[in-house]
Ligand SMILES: Nc1ncnc2c1ncn2[C@@H]1O[C@H](COP(=O)(O)OP(=O)(O)OP(=O)(O)O)[C@@H](O)[C@H]1O
């Protein structure tokens with residue numbers, strides 16, 4: 001419910017948005033160009049764009065921006081897939097067999113309040129700072145939503161389906177694969193999407209703390225060289241990749257929901 | 264009888280894990296205590312940090328420092344986020360005005376602000392509060408916004424026909440009607456605040472639980488890492504419980520959940 | 522004076538980019554302290570009429586006046602009882618009823634008195650501090666009516682207020698409304714699908730055509746009620762048994778059925 005007697009027209013919406021955006025960029029420019037804030041600390045939008053294009057071709061902190069992004073993404077993909085590969089089946093099994101749920105839940109609840117990023121020291125200790133450590137961090141961020149949503153999906157599947165399957169003499173494994181998995185698919189996809197977002201965040205955090213490559217590492221190097229444009233360029237790159245991941249999974253989610261008639 | 268079985272299984276699981284942990288680290292030595300501390304080492308480290316202190320302060324002082332920053336950043340963020348969410352929810356024009364800037368900033372994960380915060384504000388408290396602000400701000404805006412948009416139109420019309428002025432409309436209708444969603448936002452904001460603070464302190468800090476973790480990592484002192492993590496978990500749990508209690512107090516009118 | 526007047530009211534709505542008429546030249550007057558029931562086929566525009574009188578919507582052309590003044594927006598001089606109750610879930614029964622009075626800055630003493638009066642009238646004693654979700658549907662409806670009545674509004678606008686109630690509660694509420702109308706007569710516009718309810722409660726019944734809605738016929742119940750002395754009977758069912766009642770009801774039924782079956786104009 002809104003207060004507007006009638007919604008603004010499309011032109012008004014665009015116009016207001018443009019004014020808002022112009023104000024934002026205007027204040028930014030005014031602060032930097034007037035010298036109130038030293039340019040070293042707050043670069044102009046143009047500085048940032050120039051730096052971003054520069055980084056596309058010229059390496060900084062050992063690689064160009066695209067190479068940093070790729071190396072981040074590679075670790076991200078491994079960690080996320082691992083979280084999904086363990087979280088989803090475990091969640092489904094927990095939804096199907098309550099004894100397993102009774103065993104896993106207390107452990108899970110005990111660990112739930114530890115921020116994923118707090119695993120960084122152990123991750124570094126156990127798996128090093130190359131690829132293993134960051135993967136563990138992404139895993140610890142992405143795992144809980146994967147597990148919880150698969151569990152909820154399976155737990156709240158209409159009992160009738162399962163009973164129908166059992167009545168037809170379906171064995172447990174097939175009940176899970178052919179009834180539980182498809183029926184909880186929308187919930188699983190939603191969990192994957194949330195997990196993907198948290199995982200990407202966690203990766204960035206991990207790279208800021210312990211890493212020798214990746215966008216986060218590039219940003220830390222930029223920070224210690226007091227190259228603010230590099231830092232902001234890194235933020236932009238991270239934002240864009242995160243957005244792409246989200247858009248992609250959102251697409252998948254609506255697609256799945258629509259096919260289920262849930263849209 | 265299911266809850267009691269669940270309780271029994273839960274206790275047994277925890278006890279079994281503890282036993283396995285103790286046996287593997289202390290009896291058989293299968294797991295090297297250089298990488299994974301034994302329960303005894305954990306206990307010793309906890310005692311050390313509680314009494315003598317570690318990384319320049321006792322656990323209590325570190326925890327209090329972290330807690331203070333989380334609370335401050337969280338409060339500043341929601342003090343800005345809830346009103347903005349109300350405004351954007353209530354007026355489509357305000358939404359149209361703010362949305363492009365919001366969409367521009369939103370995809371940047373809060374943790375990615377850490378280097379910039381350090382550049383601007385150094386390793387002290389101000390930088391931490393800034394990143395916590397960015398982390399906690401977005402969920403509180405989005406959920407408040409959604410909460411307002413989800414208000415049943417009839418409720419607003421009822422308030423209008425009763426002659427409700429602008430101020431009372433916000434205070435007595437919009438805020439309470441949106442409060443279930445607002446609290447959802449607060450829970451997410453609080454969670455994000457802890458994650459961000461720990462990350463920011465791990466990147467660099469003069470005190471706090473993240474610093475305990477950081478120094479312990481550099482000292483290759485796994486037992487202390489574990490103590491630090493446990494402290495993070497306990498504080499996260501305690502603040503979440505506190506928020507849940509406030510939530511229950513604030514909305515006695517909600518039908519009890521089954 | 523608080524008569525509600527619809528003067529050649531038209532209303533267009535947009536759907537899928539196309540504009541279609543919902544109301545076509547509605548002219549109707551609800552006189553001061555008169556109870557008019559509005560009946561008509563579903564989708565004919567009854568709610569739209571009521572929302573215009575309430576000030577939630579404006580006519581595309583024509584005028585809606587209350588007390589001789591064109592309606593520009595909602596206000597506490599016209600209290601609305603919504604079909605969906607629209608109580609504030611976060612306020613107790615008492616606070617729901619008090620809300621409009623507080624908006625008007627009625628002093629605390631007077632407020633307390635009026636609230637107590639409204640609670641008594643609606644038989645809600647003992648539930649003052651209950652929240653809406655703790656009440657039955659019928660009780661919630663009574664709170665909604667109390668919330669409107671306590672303002673002592675010039676006009677009451679009620680949109681199928683008993684639509685969601687079970688048969689027994691409905692009868693009780695109807696009797697209560699008749700009793701209230703005697704104690705404290707108000708200008709009332711009352712929408713209903715139940716023809717018996719309309720005849721039982723109203724001074725006049727206005728029948729609308731199917732969409733686009735127009736006033737097809739207005740039936741004077743008051744003179745027959747007085748002539749046949751319906752008010753001697755306390756109970757709804759006794760009144761509904763009277764030959765004069767059955768006659769009116771059947772007449773309205775026929776008129777409505779024409780609309781549903783062959784009424785396309
Ligand atoms: N806001 C709106 N936008 C578009 N069309 C509308 C709107 N409000 C009402 N209509 C249309 O106007 C017509 C009349 O609606 P209205 O709600 O007044 O009918 P009604 O007589 O109250 O029906 P019912 O008895 O089913 O409640 C309907 O065809 C409806 O679809």
Ligand SMILES: [Mg+2]
Pocket residue numbers: 567568569
């Ligand atoms: Mg209607």
